[in-house]
Amino acid sequence: MWKTVNEHISQAINLDFKHTYKRQLQSTNTDKLFQLTDGTHNYLIKVALKSELERLESESIGLKLLAQNSYFKIPNCIVTGANIEFSFIVLEWLVLDKQPHATWHDMGKSLANMHHKHDQAMFGFDVDNYLATTVQPNRWHKKWDVFYAEERIGWQLQLLAEKGINFVEPERLINATKEQLHSHQVEPSLLHGDFWRGNMGFLKAEPTVFNPACYYGDREVDIAMSELFAPLPSDFYTAYDQHYPLSPNYEKRKLIYQLYPILNHANIFAGHYLTEAKQHIEKLLS
Missing domain, CATH: 3.30.200.20 (Phosphorylase Kinase; domain 1)
Known part of the structure; x- marks a missing residue:
């Protein structure tokens, strides 16, 4: 080899x-x-x-x-x-800084600058790709609520169902997702797609990211992902909000956006992620 x-x-x-x-x-x-x-x-x-x-x-x-x-x-x-x-x-080969660098402000600014470009009119991507090892379908959609509900939540539920795991009637959660996102005004941004601490670092203080799962979607998806497994330092969020303030009611949508990576972990690793996914769904539907 x-x-x-x-x-x-x-x-x-x-x-x-x-x-x-x-x-x-x-x-x-x-x-x-x-x-x-x-x-x-x-x-x-x-x-x-x-x-x-x-x-x-x-x-x-x-x-x-x-x-x-x-x-x-x-x-x-x-x-x-x-x-x-x-x-x-x-x-x-990148030799990343061994200690977390103090310039998390620059990481937030860099992400805000990338999100601020709205070159695409639709949501999706030219090709399907992967979130970790799971296929991530990216068919183009005009409506964000339809894209996210079907290409993200619905897809993960289908994969779980193929393994005999059913947390909820799929159509119920898909429709609830569409309903909660329907009135949210979104311009497509290029997303990293798997934006958590393990996929970023600093190279001589310069922010770097890797292991992408890119597509065009709601920028809040990257922010929600960053808060899920290992939240970033507050300087990151302060800088991002200074350069591109989040829309009202982000905290409500965050629950929806964090469900996708949780379901993906449930599909890949099972174990306690199955319990976490079930509890997350119950919270969303309550």
């Missing part, structure tokens, strides 16, 4: 690359992570099964889009590829 990786890198950078050092890194999911270098060029290699190539290619698309449409430092995608057994993505 590593011969294939070396060959793909060589073709991508138009130089003969043969790694002289390789080490495996800790990973929070099923992908295997490696650092690869020839002493001059340094790369992060993410390795998955061959069947996962489409997921890695969608990550590459998201990274390039973020690089073109934001002020974040985005790792360059060098190449994606596969051999008979494995798929891989080769990324620029």
Whole structure:
């Protein structure tokens, strides 16, 4: 496999690359992570099964889009590829600051600036991609409430139902989602899509993000995600609100927007996330 990786890198950078050092890194999911270098060029290699190539290619698309449409430092995608057994993505190696940096203000400002661009008239994306390892459908919709209710909540409920897990009558929750979002005025923004602390950092104090699940939607989705698992420092939210204030009643919509990643965790990990999802749904419908 590593011969294939070396060959793909060589073709991508138009130089003969043969790694002289390789080490495996800790990973929070099923992908295997490696650092690869020839002493001059340094790369992060993410390795998955061959069947996962489409997921890695969608990550590459998201990274390039973020690089073109934001002020974040985005790792360059060098190449994606596969051999008979494995798929891989080769990324620029970024040495992130070891300690959380004090400039969370800049992270908030950078996200607000990206969200402030409204270049799309509809909600969705040109291709389906992935939230973690789950397919994320992105069919274009004119109405945000319909997109989110069907392409996000409805889809996750369908995946759970296929596993024999049913928290609620799907149409009831889908209709309740549409009802709660129907009057909310939204202009499509480019979203990171998986905006939580584990997918961001600082490179010499410059905000950087990675592992995207991009699409065009309500900017509040990124903010709600950031508050769910490990809320960011208050400087982030203060700066974001200074540059692009949130709409009234965001706190009510936050519950709806946090349900999607909770359902996704329930689909991937089961366990206590099933209980959390059930309780979250009950709160929304009460």
